[in-house]
Amino acid sequence: MRISLRVWRQKGPSSPGALAVYDVPDISPDMSFLEMLDIVNERLATDGEEPIAFDHDCREGICGSCGLMINGQAHGPQQGTATCQLHMRKFNDGDTIVVEPWRATAFPVIKDLVVDRSAFDAIVSAGGFISIATGSAPEANLIPVPYPAAESAMDAAACIGCGACVAACPNSAAQLFTSAKIAHLNLLPQGQPERWTRVETMVDTMEEFFGSCTNHGECEAACPKKISIDFIALMNRDYMLAKFKNRSLMGQR
Amino acid sequence: MQFNAKVPDGPIADKWNTHRFNMKLVAPTNKRQFKVIVVGTGLAGASAAATMAEAGYQVTALTYHDSPRRAHSIAAQGGINAAKNYQNDGDSIHRLFYDTVKGGDYRSREANVYRLAEASVEIIDQCVAQGVPFAREYGGLLDNRSFGGVQVARTFYARGQTGQQLLLGAYQSMMRQVGLGTIDLHTQTEVLDVVVVDGRAVGVVARNLISGEVQSFSGHAVVLATGGYSNVFYLSTMAKKSNATAIWRAHKKGAAFANPCFTQIHPTCIPASDEFQSKLTLMSESLRNDGRIWVPKKSGDKRPANEIPEEERDYYLERIYPSFGNLVPRDVASRAAQRMMDQELGVGPLHNGVYLDFRDAIGRLGADTIESRYGNLFEMYERITDENPYQLPMRIYPAPHYTMGGLWVDYNLMTTVPGLYAIGEANFSDHGANRLGASALMQGLADGYFVLPYTIGDYLADYLNTEALATDHPAFADAEAGVAGDVERLLSINGTRSADWFHRELGKIMIEHCGMSRSAEGLEKALSEIPALRAEFESDLRVLGEEDSLNQSLENAGRVADYFELAELMCRDALDREESCGGHFRVEHQTEEGEAVRRDAEFAFVSAWEYGEEPTRHAEPLSFENVKLAQRSYK
Numbered sequence: 001m002r003i004s005l006r007v008w009r010q011k012g013p014s015s016p017g018a019l020a021v022y023d024v025p026d027i028s029p030d031m032s033f034l035e036m037l038d039i040v041n042e043r044l045a046t047d048g049e050e051p052i053a054f055d056h057d058c059r060e061g062i063c064g065s066c067g068l069m070i071n072g073q074a075h076g077p078q079q080g081t082a083t084c085q086l087h088m089r090k091f092n093d094g095d096t097i098v099v100e101p102w103r104a105t106a107f108p109v110i111k112d113l114v115v116d117r118s119a120f121d122a123i124v125s126a127g128g129f130i131s132i133a134t135g136s137a138p139e140a141n142l143i144p145v146p147y148p149a150a151e152s153a154m155d156a157a158a159c160i161g162c163g164a165c166v167a168a169c170p171n172s173a174a175q176l177f178t179s180a181k182i183a184h185l186n187l188l189p190q191g192q193p194e195r196w197t198r199v200e201t202m203v204d205t206m207e208e209f210f211g212s213c214t215n216h217g218e219c220e221a222a223c224p225k226k227i228s229i230d231f232i233a234l235m236n237r238d239y240m241l242a243k244f245k246n247r248s249l250m251g252q253r
Numbered sequence: 254m255q256f257n258a259k260v261p262d263g264p265i266a267d268k269w270n271t272h273r274f275n276m277k278l279v280a281p282t283n284k285r286q287f288k289v290i291v292v293g294t295g296l297a298g299a300s301a302a303a304t305m306a307e308a309g310y311q312v313t314a315l316t317y318h319d320s321p322r323r324a325h326s327i328a329a330q331g332g333i334n335a336a337k338n339y340q341n342d343g344d345s346i347h348r349l350f351y352d353t354v355k356g357g358d359y360r361s362r363e364a365n366v367y368r369l370a371e372a373s374v375e376i377i378d379q380c381v382a383q384g385v386p387f388a389r390e391y392g393g394l395l396d397n398r399s400f401g402g403v404q405v406a407r408t409f410y411a412r413g414q415t416g417q418q419l420l421l422g423a424y425q426s427m428m429r430q431v432g433l434g435t436i437d438l439h440t441q442t443e444v445l446d447v448v449v450v451d452g453r454a455v456g457v458v459a460r461n462l463i464s465g466e467v468q469s470f471s472g473h474a475v476v477l478a479t480g481g482y483s484n485v486f487y488l489s490t491m492a493k494k495s496n497a498t499a500i501w502r503a504h505k506k507g508a509a510f511a512n513p514c515f516t517q518i519h520p521t522c523i524p525a526s527d528e529f530q531s532k533l534t535l536m537s538e539s540l541r542n543d544g545r546i547w548v549p550k551k552s553g554d555k556r557p558a559n560e561i562p563e564e565e566r567d568y569y570l571e572r573i574y575p576s577f578g579n580l581v582p583r584d585v586a587s588r589a590a591q592r593m594m595d596q597e598l599g600v601g602p603l604h605n606g607v608y609l610d611f612r613d614a615i616g617r618l619g620a621d622t623i624e625s626r627y628g629n630l631f632e633m634y635e636r637i638t639d640e641n642p643y644q645l646p647m648r649i650y651p652a653p654h655y656t657m658g659g660l661w662v663d664y665n666l667m668t669t670v671p672g673l674y675a676i677g678e679a680n681f682s683d684h685g686a687n688r689l690g691a692s693a694l695m696q697g698l699a700d701g702y703f704v705l706p707y708t709i710g711d712y713l714a715d716y717l718n719t720e721a722l723a724t725d726h727p728a729f730a731d732a733e734a735g736v737a738g739d740v741e742r743l744l745s746i747n748g749t750r751s752a753d754w755f756h757r758e759l760g761k762i763m764i765e766h767c768g769m770s771r772s773a774e775g776l777e778k779a780l781s782e783i784p785a786l787r788a789e790f791e792s793d794l795r796v797l798g799e800e801d802s803l804n805q806s807l808e809n810a811g812r813v814a815d816y817f818e819l820a821e822l823m824c825r826d827a828l829d830r831e832e833s834c835g836g837h838f839r840v841e842h843q844t845e846e847g848e849a850v851r852r853d854a855e856f857a858f859v860s861a862w863e864y865g866e867e868p869t870r871h872a873e874p875l876s877f878e879n880v881k882l883a884q885r886s887y888k
Contacts, residue, residue: 012802030526032637038531038753045751045806050798053805055319057492059532061633062417063323078636085636110463111803118440121320125432129425130384134304134702137375137382141339144393145386154386154411157418161322190384 001027001088004096005040007052010109017109019098029089033076034059034066036088037099053112061085061224064160067167068113069100074164074222082162082224102163104172106209117163119209120177126205127198128181130190149187156183158225168222171211176219178206179235180227186238193250196242203239254509254863256873259663260364265879266347269368272664273707277714284309287713288472288721290457292444292499294321296416296694297677298478299423300701306430308706313470314427314436315459317443317494317808322424325480325492326697329416330537330630331400332408333380333694335373340397344405346370353692354880356402356582357657357685358835358851360515362859363879364664365682372699377409379702383422387411400690401538402582402887408691413537413629419694423701442468443808445736447475447503447673448728454506454673455722458732460740462808465801467733467740469724473716474672474709477503478701481656481678483516485816485823486768487760489653490522490535496812497819500660500679508668509861509871511661511681513819514827517688517836518769519654520586523637523647524606533652534637536609536630538690541579543614543623544647546570546586548598548607558600558608558646569593573846577887584687584836584849585887587651591769592847606648615643651769655693657684657836658826661861661873665708666700669861672712676700681859686835740800743810748793752810755790759783759813759820767824772840776828780821787817822862829870832856853882 002025010017022044027036034056041051057065061082068083070076076086091097099113107115145153157180165176182199185191191198213232220229261272279287287310291302294316302314318324338344349370354361381387381395387409388396397406411418430436439459446458448469456471482497483489504510521536547566554561569589571578581589590607593599600606615623620643624631631642638648660668660675662682667674677697684692722728766772766779790813798804833842833849834856842850858872 028527028529030639031529032531035529035531039529042751042753045795045797046749048797051806053803057318057323057494058325058328059493060328060534061636062328062414063325063492064327065319065323080632081636085633087636087639089639114803117319121322121428121431121440124425125428129429130382131429132379132382132426133307134300134379134426134706135375137378140337140377140381141394143381145389146393147389147391150386150389150393153384154418157386157411157421158414160417161320184386185384188384188386190382 001029001091001093003027003091003094006096006098008100009052009112011111013108013110027088029087031088032059032084033070033086033088034084053114055114056084059084062160064162067102067162067164069102069167071098074168075224080224080226082160102167104166106172106174107163107166120161120163122209123174123178123202123205124181127194127201128185130185131194143189145189153184153187156180156187156227156231159227160225162224164222164224165219166210168218169211170216170218171214173213174206174210175213175232175235176223176227176229178202179231182235182238183231195238196245196247199235199238200242203235254669254871256661256861256871257663258362258873259665260362261664265363265367268364269371276707276711279710279714279717281309283717285311286717287311288313289474289476289709290315290470290472291476291478292457293324293478293480294318294424294427295324295326295478295480295677296420296423296697297701299324299420299427300698301476301478301676301705302436303423303426303430304702304706305709306435312430312436313472314438315442315444315457315470316440317462319440321427321438321440322421324420325495326420326694327417328492329694330413330535331539332398332410332415332691333376333419334400334407334691335377335409335695336370336407337374337377339395340406342405344407346374348405349373349407351880352403353683353689354685355885356687356689358687358849358885359685359853359857359877359880359882360512360834360875361683361685362875363877368704369683369696369699372703373695375703376695376698380419380422383426385411385418385422398539399542399580401541401580401586402577402689410539413539413627416694419698423698444499445502445811446732447506448732449506449670450722450726450728453671456724456729458729458736460736463803465804467736469729469733471721471724471729473713473721474674476674476676476705477660477679478676479679481659482819483653483656485759485820486653486763487757488525488530488533488764490519490533493532496815498812498815500675501815501819503660503668503670503673505864507670508673509661509863510658510822511859511861512658512826513823513862514767514830514837515657515686515835516653517583517655517657518587518651520583520590520651521609521649522652523634524601524603524650534633535652535654536634536647536649538583540609540627540630543626544579544609544611545613546579546607546609548593548600552597558610574887581887582687582689587769588838588847590651601648606650608646609649610646611642612646653764653768655688657681657686657688661859665711666705667712674705674709676705686837739811740807743794743796743807743814744800746792746794748795750793750795752794752796752806752813755786755794756813756816758786759816762786763820767827770838770840771827773828776824779824783817783821783824790814790817822868825868826860826862829860830856851884
């Protein structure tokens with residue numbers, strides 16, 4: 001295959017960026033998208049031009065490092081697929097492919113296609129956990145979890161924290177990421193003691209960095225793990241309920 | 254160099270308990286005096302950082318990732334073992350201990366493995382309490398499945414994403430402590446040297462990957478939780494950034510390296526499709542619960558798999574190993590696949606695979622059940638190969654995966670440098686010559702949650718009321734200058750080839766001569782080829798870009814430089830170990846059927862290498878008092 005790449009090149013956080021054009025011949029359809037970029041980088045290096053910086057690591061679709069805006073779609077054209085698992089067979093010979101970093105105020109560009117996603121860590125740090133110090137756990141099977149609850153919690157917990165939801169959102173909102181973590185923990189019996197504080201602190205922290213949700217649903221479409229926007233509804237419900245809950249009655253059923 | 258493993262006396266079942274009582278404690282109010290540096294935030298690092306911070310220590314956590322959650326533990330698929338005996342199938346701590354020692358082909362330290370089996374039970378409790386969404390039965394209780402090398406179902410799992418869920422559990426506990434200010438987290442920070450003063454580890458020097466700034470961090474103790482070194486083979490199941498730099502530089506500063514040749518080739522990976530391949534993708538071992546492995550009986554059979562009738566298929570694992578069948582340990586399954594390949598029975602366009610077939614399981618259980626068990630793995634397979642495994646059997650092939658070797662540690666997980674610890678895959682201690690499936694997650698978390706946080710106190714207690722060394726000490730300045738000098742050197746070679754090119758070439762040498770089977774002749778060849786390639790690297794490397802901004806080529810070049818040295822040590826160790834055991838298979842030592850032949854009288858020891866111009870091999874003898882040494886048989 002021969003493709004024409006238009007890639008965002010930006011030297012540093014405060015430098016201006018621009019799209020650079022590269023002609024890329026001799027690409028196999030069995031290559032992954034990132035392997036194609038490896039080849040481009042190898043060729044650039046041979047010509048003495050600095051390789052394109054992009055984030056990647058496991059290349060198995062689970063670490064959440066990679067994330068490219070490909071022809072305006074987060075992670076490219078294949079549904080439910082992270083960039084590293086996208087293969088060139090999804091493109092045609094002669095295509096022009098535009099590759100950009102995630103675009104969001106909360107994700108400033110570090111260099112080329114690499115952005116800073118530390119705002120996600122801040123949200124988790126605010127409440128995305130169950131406070132249980134090592135050693136204090138009860139016997140595991142003392143806490144039965146109804147099968148459908150466990151499945152639903154797992155659906156939410158599958159989030160890889162890549163940031164595609166934010167990049168796809170016209171408001172750069174992080175509702176899908178935040179709600180997935182809240183739902184994972186709030187759906188489980190173990191998560192109940194901190195349920196109301198968790199939703200408040202996480203949502204409030206999210207709002208320090210990200211835009212607001214206006215129900216476009218682009219996040220769900222872009223999510224490589226197909227996380228459902230139902231979790232956003234669950235988060236909003238819990239957030240509202242948290243404002244009314246008398247926490248001192250939480251021990252009662 | 255002294256190798257005192259410090260294994261406590263007494264019956265094996267009492268050792269850890271007795272040791273916990275005998276160790277010195279640091280009082281809760283005194284813990285905050287101590288600074289501990291944890292390098293790496295995978296299962297071992299994140300769990301250790303969280304647990305020590307909860308206990309009151311001041312923890313500095315360093316990772317080269319943009320977030321602790323990216324560590325490669327996240328990619329572990331199948332599960333985590335624990336001796337809960339929930340399935341009422343005769344499991345026990347002793348059986349898990351026994352299986353692990355046997356699975357490791359009798360090259361691990363009994364006392365460490367027993368402690369691991371004991372901790373496994375607490376790990377499940379801890380992770381469930383954190384909200385790890387393990388698979389459950391309809392009654393709401395935990396489900397289990399079976400893994401290779403055992404005859405019980407003791408593996409806990411969260412779909413095909415167990416590593417992800419366990420890591421997120423540890424990461425969340427860690428981020429809670431970051432929020433509370435007890436962990437000082439530095440992301441995008443790659444440790445490039447360990448600082449040793451008066452024989453003690455007192456800190457590390459790291460490079461900020463965004464700014465290029467070289468920084469020092471000081472502490473009362475340093476913990477390396479930096480994972481394994483399979484990327485020395487270039488193509489492996491590891492993440493692209495996983496590397497050996499931190500443990501290698503610690504080795505150069507005096508930490509002995511144990512059993513470097515003990516590497517694991519995982520039998521179920523997607524075969525390489527072409528030369529541009531950048532990594533190999535693992536398909537979880539759990540697939541062997543329901544998938545059957547076979548090759549056509551006839552060499553060069555060009556028919557599609559579905560058209561090959563039953564009687565013309567060789568289900569070779571079931572045939573050779575009837576009692577364990579498709580669930581033999583990884584080393585055994587990988588070598589059996591290799592033997593099929595050697596007989597030119599390989600399948601697929603490049604004849605580099607064997608079939609893993611779900612036809613019978615789908616017939617027995619229905620596609621829905623198979624989908625609920627392995628849906629995400631099937632999807633991943635289809636994305637990569639463009640073949641539908643519900644209709645066609647998967648093609649799989651062995652690939653470098655896990656490294657049992659690592660820094661030598663004593664029972665307290667301390668290396669030969671006082672104050673320097675190694676946990677998780679970075680150490681060598683628990684898996685002997687072969688790791689059983691679902692045991693890596695167990696070991697990482699055992700070390701991080703339940704072993705190191707106790708044993709580190711025994712060391713720190715002696716330094717009560719002493720300050721951590723200030724980072725303006727000349728030892729830090731020297732180390733910083735060394736790191737800056739290395740960066741300068743790599744950037745100034747100005748040759749013609751990229752680090753990646755050299756890495757790929759090194760990988761070819763390693764997989765050919767130090768991979769699934771090894772011979773004296775091949776290893777000697779590798780030992781002459783590696784230095785030659787390294788010399789070329791030193792004179793013809795080209796790294797573009799600058800040192801004071803994000804420069805991924807520069808990061809990679811530093812890692813590749815270390816792989817050269819490590820690769821040589823691996824080959825030396827493989828040459829030195831004149832026996833076959835676990836993942837280390839010397840063609841000179843095999844039975845007529847091609848099974849490994851161990852030489853216990855000569856080689857029942859841990860090789861511990863001391864760094865030097867000419868490395869010195871020391872030996873820690875292994876004694877087996879609770880498990881009888883026997884030829885492993887899975888027949």
